[in-house]
Amino acid sequence: AAMEQANPRAGSARNRKVVLRDYISRAPREDDMALVDGGAVPLRVPEGAAGPAVLVKNLYLSCDPYMRGRMRDFHGSYIPPFKPGSVIEGLGVARVVDSTHPGFVAGDIVSGMTGWEEYSLIDKPEQLNKIQQSDIPLSYHLGLLGMPGFTAYVGFYEICSPKKGEFVFVSAASGAVGQIVGQLAKLHGCYVVGSAGTNEKVELLKDKFGFDAAFNYKEEPDLTAALKRYFPEGIDIYFENVGGPMLDAVLLNMRMHGRIAVCGMVSQHGMTDPAGIHNLFCxxxxxxxxxxFIQSDYINLFPQFLDYMTKHYKDGKIAYLEDMSIGLENAPAAFVGLFSGKNVGKQVVCVSQETF
Amino acid sequence: AAMEQANPRAGSARNRKVVLRDYISRAPREDDMALVDGGAVPLRVPEGAAGPAVLVKNLYLSCDPYMRGRMRDFHGSYIPPFKPGSVIEGLGVARVVDSTHPGFVAGDIVSGMTGWEEYSLIDKPEQLNKIQQSDIPLSYHLGLLGMPGFTAYVGFYEICSPKKGEFVFVSAASGAVGQIVGQLAKLHGCYVVGSAGTNEKVELLKDKFGFDAAFNYKEEPDLTAALKRYFPEGIDIYFENVGGPMLDAVLLNMRMHGRIAVCGMVSQHGMTDPAGIHNLFCxxxxxxxxxxFIQSDYINLFPQFLDYMTKHYKDGKIAYLEDMSIGLENAPAAFVGLFSGKNVGKQVVCVSQETF
Structure with a gap:
């Protein structure tokens, strides 16, 4: 690292990476991915590159449920699948080591699509965002100030058309998106209930995130009755992250002119809906x-989102909880944990803290 | 009838009625209803009535799928269930025999909620619409110019946000609502395909209603593949009347930013979705x-709808097909036929043609 700092264009470094072994059609397991030695990479943009590019050192990687969809051999989605044997792609925060793009110089901190490896050569640098460093932790740009936070912001304000005093239900409520949706709804003057899968998370929803109530869905034998208990007058807004039996129970408990924002990729391909959804007649x-909805359709709102979140976070109006795994070698386990609810808060992986 | 005409307030008449025997939770059968003799009714509004009322002679009754929902012992819907032993309620066209409401006089022709009987005392006359007689058949006020036509109009224009050139799919397309949706879509410059359950109906869709294409869903072993064949570029708008496997197949064939207007009550209570819906991940x-949606929420648009439909029908731009059963005694069979697709076009029952 010392040599790299002195003359980054001159050195090289070993590059470990996490690759996808092969396509899967079930829930992901740790051994679907492998940590491999990617050999030595020169710490500069190769001279023969097709266009402007940026070489980055990855600092933080984001584990997001949508990535499961990219592990399938399914090409009809909005984002192509990963390639077996190739490095996993995902959102990350990174430091620019070298750049042939006029918008970036060595030392810049950026967020955007990168690789699950120590160093990545990014050939579409225009998709990167430069991060203005502040007293907010850099990794928060993968959650509170990143895609999950923006998903919550867009989903709540643009899709749910919320009104003060309305009844809001959030599933997977302690997750990266859910924790923020609930807090936005509270700030908007709504009554908010969340569900989560452990009693610890339920306590967090009430104590840390200020939900009016919360329950552990695993301890409810009858979800329809549970929702009826928490929403005797019914649900105006459901922020859908999970699908399956929870959605069916919600449909029976919705109020007139209710709105459901469908965000969840977790029930993608019907895999968590083996019994199907039966209550659409409602x-x-x-x-x-x-x-x-997909947040990127509303990207013009990103600057106002960033202002809003930064201000409210600094004012103590919005709390944020992150679950950080240390070391690239722990990325597969961190990712797999998402699907059994192991993470408490937004799951990230710290690859390096070398921000200088 | 002669006496009634001479002095309607003086006479009385025998009143046959169709009653619901008991609540059901399966598809309706003819013997769930019974034709009973309601005894003699005086042909005037009783003097002790609680408020203004109208006594009508029923001319045409409408058989609509939503009525099945009222045959169940389920009180959570937007409209209460029928009462066992009491007359079936439904939309109809009727002639006013006597009125204590200032808005109606004997001889007026009205449409609105009435009973499946020869004479009905209507204690909420404010829900009746006075029909201006024209050269359009009176019974069309139960279809083309009534609730089904308005459902099509509202559903297509207000819910589907149609654009010229878009790809539109209509299920149950030869039915009361579907036949009109398809024609509105054609007038709007869309490409329209319909599905129906017999080859005769498929021919009607193409020949009489001007659909670009149509298919018999019962002859398609793979609905997903059938839709792919008719919509190689995908579906922008689906007018949903049926639910079940058709909805699942449509979801896989929708285009980006597609819209589904859910009108169908046929799959109410999941009864026709025993396998559930699996493709909501799309x-x-x-x-x-x-x-x-429910048409009555848009009732302020009714006058413009009536103008539009009347004009386009008279100009030969919209065709309309009605399936008329003659005689109150045939009403149960006509209604039951809806659920096996026996009717070809909008199902009505003629109780009487005495419009004078």
Whole structure:
């Protein structure tokens, strides 16, 4: 690292990487990925590159549920699958080591799509965002100030059309997106209940994130009755992260003109809905609207989101909880843990803290 | 009838009625209803009535799928269930025999909620619409110019946000609502395909209603493949009347930013979805919105709808097909036929043609 700092264009470094072994069609396991030695990489953008590029040292990597979809051999989605044998791609925070793009210089801290490895050569640097360093931890740009936070912001304000005093339910509520949705709803003057899968998370929802109530869905034999208990007058807004039996129970408990923002990729491909959804008939008499969305369609709102979140976080109005694994070698386990709810808060991996 | 005409306030008449025997939780059968003799009714509004009322002679009754929901012992819907032993309620066209409401006089032709009987005393006459007689058949006020036509109009224009050139799919397309949705979509410059359950109906869709294509869903072993064949570029708008496996196949064939207007009450209570809906995961990557609606929420648009339909029908731009059963005694069979697709076009029952 010392040599690299002195003359980054001159050195090289060993590059470990996490690759996908092969496509899967079940829930991911640790051994679907492998940590491999990628050999020595020169610490500069190769001279023969097709266009402007940026070489970065990865600092923090984000583990997100949508990535499971990229592990399947399914090419009809909005984002292509990973390539077996190749490095896993994901969002990250990184430091620029070398750049042939006029927008970036060595030392810049950026966020954007990178690789699960120590150094990445990024050939579409225009998708990177330069981070203005502040007193907010850099890794928060993968959650509170990044894609999950923006998903919460767009989903709540643009899809749910919330009104003060409405009843809001959030599933997977302690996760990266859910914890923020709930807090935005509280700031908006809504009554907010969240569900999570452990009693520890339920306590966090109430104590740290200020939800009005929360429950452990694993301890409820009848989800419909549980929701009826928490929402005797029904649910106006459901922020859908999970699908399956929870969605069916919610449909029975929705109010007239209710809105469901469908964010969840966890029930992708029906894999967590083996029994199917049976209560869609509720859509008609209750005039419910259900809308799938992807945050990137609203990217023009990103600057206002960043201002809003930064201000409210600094003012102590929004709390944020992150679950950090240390070391690239622990990235596969961290990712796999998402699907059994092991993480408490937004799951990230620290590859390096060398921000200088 | 002669006496009634001479002095309607003086006479009386025998009143046959169709009653619901008991609540059901399966598809309706003819013997769930019974034709009973309601005895003699005086042909005037009783003097001790609680408020203004109207006595009508029923001319045409409407058989609509939503009525099945009222045959169940389920009180959580937007409309209460029928009462066992009491007359079936439904939309109809009727002639006013006597009125104590200032808005109606004997001889007026009205449409609105009435009973499946020869004479009905209507104690909420404010819900009745006076029909201006024209050269359009009166019974069309139960379809083309009534609730089904308005459902099509509202669903297509207000829920589907159609754009010229978009790809539109309509299920149950030869039914009361579907036939009109398809024609509105054609008038709007869309490409329209419909599905129906017999080859005769498929021919009607193409020949009479001007759909670009149509298919018999019962002859398609793979609905997903069938839709792929008819919509190689995918579906922008789905007008949902049926639920079940068709909805699952549509979800896989929707385009980006597609819209699903959920109108269908046929799959109410999941009874026609025994396997459930498995493909809702498509909502997210395709940014699909799915919205249930009920026409009465848009009642302020009714006058413009009536103008539009009347004009286009008279200009020969919209065709309409009605399936009329003659005689109150045939009403149960006509209604039951809806659920096996026996009717070809909008199902009505003619009780009487005495419009004078």
């Amino acid at each position: 859509l008609v008499p209750k005039r419910i609207s259900m809308k799938g | 909502l997210v990557p395709k940014r699909i919105s799915m919205k249930g």
